[in-house]
Amino acid sequence: MEKVGQKTWRGILVYLEWEGEAFHPVSYELLSEARRLSKISKEPVYAVGIGKEIHQGVSLLKNCGAQKVILCQTSQIYQSEEYARIFEMYIRRLCPGTVLMGGTMEGRALAPRLAVRFRTGLTADCTKLEMEEDGCLVQIRPAFGGNLMAKIVTETARPQFATVRPGVMEREEFPGEICQFQLDTENGTEGRMKVLTEEVLDQGDHITDARLLVVAGRGVKKREDLELLRKLAESLGGRLASSRALVEKGWMQPKDQIGLSGNTVHPDYMFTFGVSGTVQFMAGMRNTHHIVAVNTDPEARIFQIAHDPICADLYEVVPKLLRQGGIC
Ligand SMILES: Cc1cc2nc3c(=O)[nH]c(=O)nc-3n(C[C@H](O)[C@H](O)[C@H](O)COP(=O)(O)OP(=O)(O)OC[C@H]3O[C@@H](n4cnc5c(N)ncnc54)[C@H](O)[C@@H]3O)c2cc1C
Structure with a gap:
């Protein structure tokens, strides 16, 4: 079990969801929330994005609030197994105490896979997050059919995984702040699945x-x-x-x-x-x-x-x- 250890697991890591030409709005909302939480625990905010042509996203992350952003370019579009493997690698390198992901199709597929790999807790669809000074994340979400609000903490393992749905947290900008970018290219195996054709379905207005x-x-x-x-x-x-x-x-x-x-x-x-x-x-x-x-x-x-x-x-x-x- 990955034991709680403030020296080892420190920082708030946000998963940036790449949609081909832009980041999903929930990525910015989570970065803003990570910044608000980091003021209490005095931890750094990291962001990791994985995707095809994701290097184009650098200019979209100015003023995003993270101290360090890693963008990993892949040869293939999103695949749960492959992206989980890459994100796991970055989590092991950065050792964040908290990992925030969108409550989207992608986040919902990745977060449980990762939580299992780290043998830690995951709270899905949080509606509110609070941070304690020691980096303990209080994950708040409706329970029992929405009749009460549960406060959930991950006491004995790290990182603490939480997903938040789009539109729940407010987006802020942090102009004038210096953000360190790292651009990687994934040269590893291409996974067990190969994408033969790509088709973008018109999903209309949401x-x-x-x-x-x-x-x-x-x-x-x-x-x-x-x-x-x-x-x-x-x-x-x-x-x-x-x-x-x-x-x-x-x-x-x-x-x-x-x-x-x-x-x-x-x-x-x-x-x-x-x-x-x-x-x-x-x-x-x-x-x-x-x-x-x-x-x-x-x-x-x-x-x-x-x-x-x-x-x-x-x-x-x-x-x-x-x-x-x-x-x-
Ligand atoms: C775990 C869980 C998750 C859920 N998630 C959701 C969710 O995401 N979203 C959601 O909506 N529900 C959700 N529900 C269901 C929720 O409990 C209700 O069943 C649902 O919200 C009721 O929808 P409603 O207000 O349209 O219907 P009702 O509660 O039946 O209300 C109908 C209203 O219409 C009014 N009315 C009737 N005729 C007229 C008329 N001619 N003109 C004007 N007013 C009229 C009535 O006075 C009544 O107030 C969830 C339930 C559970 C247990």
Whole structure:
């Protein structure tokens, strides 16, 4: 077992997720969070990125907040086994006390593999992180279906692995700071898999990037009725999203779901229709700037956080709004 030892395992390492031409936004959010945490434990912040053509990313990491960045160029695009092997090598070299990774497809595939290799703990989908002066990371996340917040620490092993979903932490810039870059090329084996063709699928806009969201909940009675809300979203220049209730019905896609087991969003404006406001839903939208909620139940929980609570039937409100050409 890799024992706790502050002298050996020190520093906060962020995994930079390379998307071909840019880093995933969660990489910057984690770097900012690492900097905030490092102020308490007085540790250095490192960043490691692995990917094809990743050397192009140097200019994108100015003011990123890390003291040292290592970019490792590979001949192949992302593969879990191969990238886990390379990242493990850098973790062993840098010996960080903490490793932060995005709660993305890539992070979710890599983090458990690495935690097993180091025989240490991993807390997935943290919603808050706290640091103690001795470098002990307090990993906070909803537990028991979101009904309580668990504080998790890794007492007897290092590094401490944590994943955080995109949009949960705030991004900051650290202008004028000197960052040391190291550019490597991976010349090792090419792994057991070989990529024969590469195709980038058009994933369209994502709700996590939208500045305005219209959100449909179980109050929507028929699948066809979603078209009214989609029209409203379009007329307002936003996107349609939903609670899990409609994803479970198969009316909306998991990528459109807000909440604990969905996406964390932080739009400027959110209009909810027939959403009750369960803790699991609200776990994904607390940072919304302005919330307008339409619900027939005056006791609906969503009204506790809505800036404009409207106690009304969505089937009366939505057509009126569409006739007016949106919300003024
Ligand atoms: C581990 C776990 C993870 C979960 N993760 C998520 C998650 O990520 N996201 C998520 O959303 N849920 C999640 N859930 C499910 C969650 O508990 C709720 O089931 C879900 O959020 C309910 O969605 P809703 O608000 O649309 O439906 P409901 O709670 O059923 O609310 C429907 C609302 O519509 C109102 N209404 C009805 N008719 C009308 C009308 N005509 N006009 C206006 N209002 C009307 C009702 O008054 C009611 O308040 C999770 C649950 C668990 C256990």
